[in-house]
Amino acid sequence: MPSPRLLVRRPEAPTIDSWSPAGWRTLPIAQQPTWPDRDELDAVADYLSGLPALTEVAEIRRLREDIARASVGEAFVLQAGDCAEPLGMAATTSARAKHRAITALGERLARELRRPTIGVGRLAGQFAKPRSEPFEAVDGQLLPVFRGLMVNEPEATATARQADPYRLLSCYYTARQVVAELARSGGGVRTSHEVLILEYEQALTRLDEASGEWFLRSTHLPWVGERTRAVDGAHLHFLAGLGNPVAVKVGPSATVDEVLRICALLDPHRRPGRLTLISRMGHRQIADHLPALVRAVAEAGHPVAWMCDAMHGNTVRGAGGVKTRHLDTIVGELTTFVEVLRSHGREPAGLHLEIAADDVTECVGAGVVDESQLGRAYRSLCDPRLNHEQADAVVDALVTAMHR
Secondary structure, eight states: OOOSSOOOOOOOOOOOTTOOTTGGGGSOOOSOOOOSOHHHHHHHHHHHTTSOOSSOHHHHHHHHHHHHHHHTTSOEEEEEEOSSOOOTHHHHHHHHHHHHHHHHHHHHHHHHHTSOEEEEEEBSSOOOOOOSOSEEEETTEEEEOOOOTTTOOSSSSTTTTSOOTTHHHHHHHHHHHHHHHHHHTTSOEEEEEEOOOHHHHHHTEEEETTTTEEEETTOSEEEEOGGGOOTTSHHHHHHHTBSSOEEEEEOTTOOHHHHHHHHHHHOTTOOTTSEEEEEOOOTTTHHHHHHHHHHHHHHTTOOOEEEEEOSGGGEEEOTTSOEEEBHHHHHHHHHHHHHHHHHTTOOOOEEEEEBOSSOOOOSBBTTBOSGGGGGGSOOOSSSOOBOHHHHHHHHHHHHHHHTO
16 A cells, blocks of 8 residues: 655756746746836836846845755744835835844844844835736726736826836836945845846846856845746746746645646755745645645755745735734744744744834734724735734744744
């Protein structure tokens, strides 16, 4: 009788010898806006390709080494920031405050976990958002959904919701200001964002002449989300040829076969620090779905870093239709994540949070008593974020779980 133990095959790594920054254009691509003028979009992207890069190759390589250490418990990654970034001076001011918040939380984690903490911000590029539906009805009018300030405006009018390719330039210049502000604030916090609008990302992909590697220099750590992680799709193909460390979010719909194919595509040489898998299961589903994935990836020999996003799988709509998250479900998922990793001989490598720089009331718990208080200071452009007190509570829960 065959053993009930999970049998894992090692998928053949896809050939990417012919990879180029533009190769994604021949593949299916999800979660894209309808651009009114493709020629205009291409002209903007061409102009972007001549502008200075936002990150340095040496910094990208150091982050890959740091993530490799985190994957074996010698460091810990704290990735945090806005769901969707603002533009202009608001982004610069917010980045300064986010740097302080990430640094403070990181210092706490370093003390409590007794290991170095690597701060990574959802900063300098988190301008585009995948959405569950392409349209929404507002006051009887069907409008394209808000997809982040790289694409359109949140105001519920037909003009504001039209995709505008020139917004890519506004986002680039804002990102450049944010990178400069992070440096002025003392450095130490790397940048990350979800790779979604590939015309923007391709334009900021540059060849490192010394090594012959291509690096995405719009950010240090690019990730692909749950809705765009198709193995035969454009987004993962784009990540496959980059020298950056890369991350992929995996939710409860991810199968063992899918995750192994993702690992084979993005980490064919099994290099520590190359691939991070960010679990975002939801507190009700993580115990049922995560163990098989952790076990399969380990048996396939991929030295991935496992991080936990305990926020996106726990988003609900309150009585008034406002999106929120409850602290107890976030803590519940995070605690289970640590238990699952440890039970499989793996070390939790990091924590992924959406946090605000000010005292918002977007999530319930730790001072926000119930959903009736959400309206006091609900300011997010998209999804609900933790305030300072709530972020501290999540860190407390993580430390408790890690010390068990």
